[in-house]
Amino acid sequence: MSTPSAVLALRHVPEHPASDAVRSRLRRLPPLRYGGLPLASRYLLSPLAGYTNLAFRRIVREIGGVGLCTTDLVNARGLLAGSRRSLQLIETCPDDHPLAVQIFGNDAAALRDAAQFLEARGIPTVDINMGCPVERITKNGAGSRMMCSPAETVRLVQTVVEAVRIPVTVKMRLGWDERQITAPRFAREFEQVGVAAVAIHGRTRAQGFKGTVDRRGIRRVVEAVQRIPVIANGDIRTVEDAIAMFHETGAPAVSIGRGALANPWIFSQLCEWERTGRYSAAGNFMQRLELLKRQLHYLVERRGERVAVIDFRKMAHWYLKSMRVRAWLRNRFQQAQSLGEIDSVLREIVREGPVRGSRTGPLPQIRIPVPSGPVERW
Numbered sequence: 001m002s003t004p005s006a007v008l009a010l011r012h013v014p015e016h017p018a019s020d021a022v023r024s025r026l027r028r029l030p031p032l033r034y035g036g037l038p039l040a041s042r043y044l045l046s047p048l049a050g051y052t053n054l055a056f057r058r059i060v061r062e063i064g065g066v067g068l069c070t071t072d073l074v075n076a077r078g079l080l081a082g083s084r085r086s087l088q089l090i091e092t093c094p095d096d097h098p099l100a101v102q103i104f105g106n107d108a109a110a111l112r113d114a115a116q117f118l119e120a121r122g123i124p125t126v127d128i129n130m131g132c133p134v135e136r137i138t139k140n141g142a143g144s145r146m147m148c149s150p151a152e153t154v155r156l157v158q159t160v161v162e163a164v165r166i167p168v169t170v171k172m173r174l175g176w177d178e179r180q181i182t183a184p185r186f187a188r189e190f191e192q193v194g195v196a197a198v199a200i201h202g203r204t205r206a207q208g209f210k211g212t213v214d215r216r217g218i219r220r221v222v223e224a225v226q227r228i229p230v231i232a233n234g235d236i237r238t239v240e241d242a243i244a245m246f247h248e249t250g251a252p253a254v255s256i257g258r259g260a261l262a263n264p265w266i267f268s269q270l271c272e273w274e275r276t277g278r279y280s281a282a283g284n285f286m287q288r289l290e291l292l293k294r295q296l297h298y299l300v301e302r303r304g305e306r307v308a309v310i311d312f313r314k315m316a317h318w319y320l321k322s323m324r325v326r327a328w329l330r331n332r333f334q335q336a337q338s339l340g341e342i343d344s345v346l347r348e349i350v351r352e353g354p355v356r357g358s359r360t361g362p363l364p365q366i367r368i369p370v371p372s373g374p375v376e377r378w
């Protein structure tokens with residue numbers, strides 16, 4: 001099912017003054033590609049561990065507009081050992097295309113073998129995680145820690161690139177901390193060893209999720225490469241935010257994480273804006289409810305009722321927040337143990353309607369907070 005933008009009555013004109021200039025630049029660019037892999041749009045879904053599973057990706061794709069989805073980060077060694085969790089993370093289906101699987105690890109041989117394993121399974125592109133700031137990952141030399149050992153990291157990435165025919169990309173931060181802004185150098189060297197694209201979250205590892213994204217820092221990465229696309233990432237919640245990102249970085253593409261949890265219509269809004277200069281409103285209360293039910297259904301298909309009902313709680317939290325559901329009803333949803341109980345809470349949720357706004361009108365957008373506290377303790 002799709003939610004054609006035509007049924008969404010309100011059409012906004014972006015408030016950003018550079019909207020027209022950015023649109024005309026983007027419309028002159030060739031379509032986005034990762035090497036030989038064409039992408040349907042320049043608006044990509046960023047990996048969000050715990051959220052960007054197959055059920056959510058199907059929802060985002062059904063709404064439309066997304067150019068590429070990426071899985072949660074997958075441990076390369078776990079994948080090779082056939083761990084159930086890793087295999088679940090790479091589950092896909094024919095509609096889930098094009099898909100990047102993101103792998104992490106500190107060992108070139110494991111990353112190389114994992115990339116070959118994924119290529120043999122028909123995965124069209126592999127992304128190497130060099131951005132994860134979480135202590136559990138960095139203490140083993142993986143994630144953003146890889147940004148601290150340039151020569152070794154470039155060799156490792158080259159090993160992976162040369163081992164497969166599918167495009168290999170890298171997602172990284174600006175650097176380990178503000179004294180070591182290494183992303184431009186990495187991007188240049190990655191391009192030379194055959195990486196097909198780099199995605200940049202415009203923060204350092206030391207920043208965690210604090211402060212704002214440094215768009216000038218992303219711009220330096222865009223300027224460091226010659227041909228490959230640089231995907232700008234961080235803090236894009238609205239079409240206006242994306243316009244600002246394009247305007248200030250010169251990047252040809254953006255990726256969106258938390259903004260897509262709050263508003264899975266953001267990709268189709270962006271495509272519509274690129275085409276027409278305007279964009280339709282995000283889904284209303286009833287349309288979000290339909291998505292919630294469908295995503296839960298997809299999860300039940302894969303995991304069975306008992307596991308799905310529990311796994312879905314995390315995601316439901318953001319659906320219900322974005323639908324402006326009252327706190328006591330959100331709590332009841334979180335306590336439901338079966339689909340039957342979920343159904344009855346949902347009926348009550350519809351009877352009550354949103355705290356603010358109406359069931360069929362526009363809803364104020366929520367802001368999804370970031371993990372808090374020092375990154376060392378995550």
Ligand SMILES: Cc1cc2nc3c(=O)[nH]c(=O)nc-3n(C[C@H](O)[C@H](O)[C@H](O)COP(=O)(O)O)c2cc1C
Nearest residue numbers: 046047048049072073171201234235236256257258
């Ligand atoms: C809960 C959560 C999980 C994340 N998981 C991953 C991940 O698995 N791999 C990755 O490269 N980045 C991960 N990120 C970082 C996001 O992909 C993205 O770079 C960051 O959230 C900034 O973009 P945004 O403001 O659009 O969310 C995660 C972020 C959050 C908040």
